[in-house]
């Protein structure tokens with residue numbers, strides 16, 4: 001068995017398959033592994049690509065995220081299949097294509113664009129809190145079917161947009177804004193665990209859901225959050241209502257997704273055919 005693994009390992013010099021994805025995109029990758037590996041785990045850039053058993057014989061699947069700021073270039077994704085007595089590596093080539101992000105100029109009240117010292121202190125603590133949540137890792141997949149769009153409304157195409165606030169260039173916008181009426185129900189995009197319910201300076205009333213294996217979805221500017229920290233939610237459960245809390249110019253849902261260190265377009269996630 002070990003000899004066979006060794007042979008196939010050394011024979012895997014060229015990429016097995018080529019994937020094309022845009023900045024902020026997500027794709028679904030499957031590998032078939034013989035026998036009963038102890039683990040199947042990938043690396044893309046310096047990011048973890050955790051695989052899960054799909055339920056089909058010998059098949060493992062993973063969601064792979066392209067960060068919205070990843071360079072448009074061909075990058076190898078390496079998947080390691082580890083057995084008690086050996087290891088195989090499969091190499092996949094990922095061709096990242098540039099997405100055309102919009103430039104959005106907005107005028108906002110000065111204190112929202114240039115916060116004072118007290119507000120800055122609060123903002124930094126809130127940022128740390130979010131980073132701590134997103135650094136958490138639940139080692140099991142909590143979802144089993146595709147992701148849904150959490151609110152009925154109009155996506156504004158704001159994902160990845162380069163923002164100019166009161167004439168000052170700011171960070172790329174890492175979520176999609178869906179305009180919807182105040183009070184409209186916001187649903188969980190998929191099964192998961194509530195990892196944060198907070199009221200933050202920029203994002204207002206915010207909920208973060210953990211879907212396992214390093215995937216999180218975020219719901220910002222809510223009017224109300226109707227879930228508690230630590231609660232289990234099912235796909236489609238109402239977790240809050242649309243609002244304009246925090247820095248927002250009108251009622252909308254800021255919906256974002258974080259996949260093992262990459263900021264991906266949540267609509268790309270929702271488009272994946274995952275009902276398997």
Ligand SMILES: [Zn+2]
Pocket residue numbers: 158173175176177253254255
């Ligand atoms: Zn937004």
